[in-house]
Amino acid sequence: MKIEQLRKALRLYLVMGSPNCGGADPAAVLEAAIAGGITMFQFREKGAGALQGAAKLELGARLRRLCAQHAIPFIVNDDEGLALELEADGIHIGQEDTPAAAVRQRLKNMIVGVSAHDLAEARSALAEGADYLGVGPQYATRTKPDAREVQGPAAIQRIRAGGIRLPLVGIGGIDATNASHVIRAGADGVAVVSAIASAHSPREAAAELVRNIK
Ligand SMILES: Cc1ncc(COP(=O)(O)OP(=O)(O)O)c(N)n1
């Protein structure tokens, strides 16, 4: 995928697994979110009650098919083996995961997203071959108990001021009330979990986010 295409795909990035859906069918949540306007999806099956083994693979395959039907890039969180098995478009890795350079080397044709919390980590990710950055947490989040301390949109401004032009999304505590601040700080898009996956209407929640980041 070309860099300008990736910037557009990152505009409204849904990150989600079954523990984030409040008992609803994750495929129904994803389908509604696609109808509402999400532009990229990450399968992140993590946290209390997360599926394992064959059940995880089966859910991943259902979500992967849905994304393919709607031309939505499908990214897998953390797990290279799963990304290959599901023929994902890409993988997202963090600072505590397999080093980005090794993943880049092995998954030459996939999109590689890397979490960065500051300019130094953004520079390293760029040097290691990242295609995009996820910068967070922008705001307080209950979705990721091991998230770092809140960095705020200022972290994005510092990364842009440091000359990093890689496609970049903000993540963590983002919803329709604050998404525009993240974009104004220099992000190409926002990545959200609960603002869509836990919403009463994931379709309307996604559509409202789209309106707020225009
Ligand atoms: C788009 C995006 N940005 C950041 C993250 C966080 O990745 P990581 O720090 O590896 O934490 P986990 O998601 O693995 O718990 C992400 N997943 N997506």
Ligand SMILES: Cc1nc(C(=O)O)sc1CCOP(=O)(O)O
């Ligand atoms: C998956 C993830 N990564 C983060 C980071 O800071 O890197 S915060 C986070 C959870 C985001 O969930 P919500 O949109 O519900 O706040």
Ligand SMILES: [Mg+2]
């Ligand atoms: Mg990770």
